[in-house]
Amino acid sequence: MAQVKGKKAGFGAVLWDYLTTVDHKKIAIIYLVAGGFFFALGGIEAMLIRAQLAVPNNDFLSAGLFNEVITMHGTTMIFLAAMPLLFAFMNAVVPLQIGARDVAFPFLNSLGVWLFVFGGIFLNLSWFLGGAPDAGWTSYASLSIASPGHGIDFYAVGLQIAGAGTLISGINFVTTIITMRAPGMTYMRMPLFTWTTLVAAILIVFAFPPLTIGVFLLMFDRMFGSNFFIVEAGGNTIIWEHLFWIFGHPEVYVLILPAFGIFSEIFSTFSRKRLFGYSAMVFATVLIGFFGFMVWAHHMFTVGLGPTANAIFALATMAIAVPTGIKIFNWIATIWGGSIEFTTPMLYALAFIPSFVMGGVTGIMQAAAPADYQYHDSYFIVAHFHYVIVGGVVFALLAGLHFYWPIITGTMLSEKLGKIEMVxxxxxxxxxxxxQHWLGLWGMPRRVFTYLDGQGYNTANMISSIGAALMAIAVIILLINIIKTLVKNEKVGTDPWGDGRTLEWSLPIPTPYYNFANTPLIRGIDALALEKEEGDGTIPAAGPVEAIHMPNNSFIPFMISFGLFVAGFGALYFASGKPWAIDAVANLPEKPWALYVLIAGLAITFISMGVRSWKDDLGYYIPKEELEADLRELEARERGAK
Amino acid sequence: MAEQNHEQLTESQLKYLRMERTKEMRIQMISFGLMIFLTFIAFALVALEIDKNFVIPIVIGLAFLQVVLQFYYFMHMKDKGHEFAKLFILVGMYFAIAFVVCFIMIVWIGNPI
Structure with a gap:
């Protein structure tokens, strides 16, 4: 019920509102703030890496600390920055795009975000509690079992908690998109961001269980004395690599597909045209998602699977280039002949095409298994995946931030600062x-903390570090832009870009907490553009105004996540100094309280779940009168604006 | 939404609903009987001490049949509105089997192919 009405709500009330909210729009803001924070952390780690590598024989970071920094940079950026930021846009936009009042399971949505927040905090607390994980973001078991101290334990438990949150959110979005579309919103009328979200959420549902299993095996090996990866006891470390990459490859499509969706929306909006080849785009999205599961071993060509296995996975990998190429050509055809408007999001989108294609081309080069033996573990790989992840996903996140900022906050980011930032x-x-492509081809290995003078790497590394500093400056400009815009707080009205094509732009800004007073009726693809061209520019209602059933806010998701966070510490220190523990932690001082912390944490979680199960919470209704009053007020405001 | 279905059913609608439910019940009973029979065959094969190489594949085959019956008749996969659930289960099974086969081939047996 706790809808904070009126502007003068105290800080405590606002905080409590956000801690307990089940509203997808507020959860989007939590994802955005937390994801942005971790993005900054990962960025600082990137700056440290580039500072260390700027000159040869540098001792700015020690070798051990460098390993921790690269591990945390990768892990943070993938799990705690890119994915949550995409979830922020999915939460903010997808229910509005399909004409839903909220996601299918608002409670689980809240649980998902708090699990991610606590998992992320847990992982990053490792910096203060005896050292961060240092086995790379892939955490290959042969390294991670041997890594001394508790660093890897933070990785395992933190990812387990955050991963549970992601899996829950994935299930939530699949259900939402399949079951909660407004009347007339058929599958082939869904905006492309909704389609890519659906496919990405399906990938999450199928890809996260292998990660969960892999991380569970690692947890049991490191904390509870099992032998899955311990070779001298009959274990096999290759199992980890397979499990990790069965998750890891679909994971990169979980990241890039929503990015494709955001760009598709931006291209058609700012070219003022329908997306070219809509059905081909949908088909390509689904196909990429399906192929994504067949190619994991291309990360393991040098493991020694044998030539037949390598050939199969090489071929499957190259096949993915086909649907991706379809997409690239469709975007170009969308721009072609369009009435183009060069806004900040559009500039990012235009920059994305060549940047991403370059990353794709090096991807095909690496897909050729024999050639990959040369590229493996060199800076060529680093260059490739940064070209697709920064040139694809981060561009999309920044473009999406500018594009959807009005929907999320009700204000407009400065276009001038935005364009400077983009350039x-x-x-x-x-x-x-x-x-870095050349650095790799010249033989510079990745994940090594320094290089010698006189190997010809000096200038190239310096250039690379200067570029990194420029990216940092751009992000600082974005921050200034955000702060300036929030302080100015100039509210904008409906459809602030003027060219909104899909349903989310038809809503008043700020969007009411129930989203749609009437259930909308969708008459075709690009619902709002259709109504602008053929109708009066408003979305027709599918029925009369009726009382709306809403879920109550709840503090329970926070408590469930907090319980797991506490239990994580218990599990983490459980093996310290135990005689049966692995060598990495056997010599540490024993922590007799660990078991009790583990039990207490699990108790908090299960009691919270029990409260949720046994106490009926039937939600509440927004009375018809309130909705009608809101509609009248909106009408008056729009008349006033004219 | 459940709270909206308060209208009274007409006579013929009620009759139709009854007929559907009777049919459903009959199908449930038949498949239940069939499943017990399948279980009986499996037990009998083992009890008769027939050659192992013959019994094991047959029992696995029967088990597979049982799973299909379970999913389709007891867990309502045959009903309308389960297309996505069906698609997900099948795709998930496809991936899982592919992964298991892969693990057996390249991890467990372990010879490079």
Missing amino acids: IFFIGFHCTFLI
């Missing part, structure tokens, strides 16, 4: 990573 980021990005 600096674009130059910095290519400056950092283009040269």
Whole structure:
């Protein structure tokens, strides 16, 4: 019930509202703030890496600390920055795009976000509690079992908690998109961001269980004395690599598909045209999602699977280029002949096409298994995946931030600062990573903390580090832009870009907490553009105004996540100094309280779940009168604006 | 939404609903009987001490049949509105089997192929 009405709510009330909210729009803001925070952390780690590598024989970071920094940079950026930021846009936009009042399971949505927040905090607390994980973001078991101290334990438990949150959110979005579309919103009328979210959520549902299993095996090996990966006891470390990459490859499509969706929306909005080849785009999205599961072993060509296995996975990998190429050509055809408007999101989208294609081309090069033996573990790989992840996902996140900012906050980011930020980021990005292709081909290995003078790496590394600094400057400009916009707080009205094509732009800004007073009726693809061209520019209602059933806010998701967070510490220190523990932690001082912390944490979680199960919470109704009053007020406001 | 279905059913609608439910019940009973019979065959094969190489594949085959019957008749996969659940289960099974086969081939047996 706790809808904070009126502007003068105290800080405590606002905080409590956000801690207990089940509203997808507020959860999007939590994802955005927490994801943005971790993005900054990962960015600082990137700066440290580039500072260390700027000059040869540098001792700015020690070798051990460098390993921790690269591990945390990768893990943070993938799990705690890119994915949550995409979830922020999914939460903010997808229910509005399909004409739903909320996601299918608002309670689980809240649980998902708090699990992610606590998992992320847990992982990053490792910096203060005896050292971060240092086995790379892939955490291959042969390294991670041997890694001394508790660093890897933070990785395992933190990812387990955050991963549970992601899996829950994935299930939530699949259900939402399949079951909660408004009347007339058929599958082939869904906006492309909704389609890509659906496919990405399906990938999450199928890809996260292998990760969960892999991380569970690692947890049991490191904390509870099992032998899955311990070779001298009959274990096999290759199992980890397979499980990790069965998850890991679909994971990169979980990241890039929503990015494709955001760009598709931006291209058609700012070219003022329908997306070219809509059905081909949908088909390509589904196909990429399906192929994504067949290619995991291309990360393991040098493991020694044998030539037949390598050939199969090489071929499957190259096949993915076909649907991706379809998409690239469709985007170009969308721009072609359009009435183009060069806004900040559009600039990012235009920059994305060549940048991402470059990353794709090096991807095909690596898919050729014999050639991959040369590229393996060199900076060529680093350059490749930064080209697709920064040039694809991060560009999409920044473009999406500018594009959807009005929907999320009700204000407009400054276009002038936005364009400056875009140009600096674009130059910095290519400056950092283009040269790394050559560094790789010249033989510079990745994940090594320094290099010797006189090997010909000096200039190239310096250029790369300067580029990284430029990207940091661009992000700082974005921050200034955000702060300025929030302080100014100039509210905008419906359809602030003026060219909104899909349902989310038809809503008043700020969007009411029930989203749609009437259930909308969708008459075709690009619902709002259709109504602008053929109707009066408003979405017709599917029925009369009726009382709306809403879920109550709940503090329970926070408590469930907090319980797991506490239990995590118990599990983490459980093996310390135990005689049966692995060598990495056997010599540490024993922590007799660990078991009790583990039990207490699990008790908090299960009691919270029990409260949720046994106490009926039937939600509440928004009375018809309130909705009608809101509609009248909105009408008056729009008349006033004219 | 459940709270909206308060309208009274007409006579013929009620009759139709009854007929559907009787049919459903009959199908449930038949499949239940069939499943017990399948279980009986499996037990009998083992009890008769027939050659192992013959019994094991047959019992696994029967088990598979049982699973299909379970899913389709007891867990309502045959009913309308389960297309996505069906698609998900089948795709998930496809991936899981592919992964298991892969693990057996390249991890467990372990010879490079």
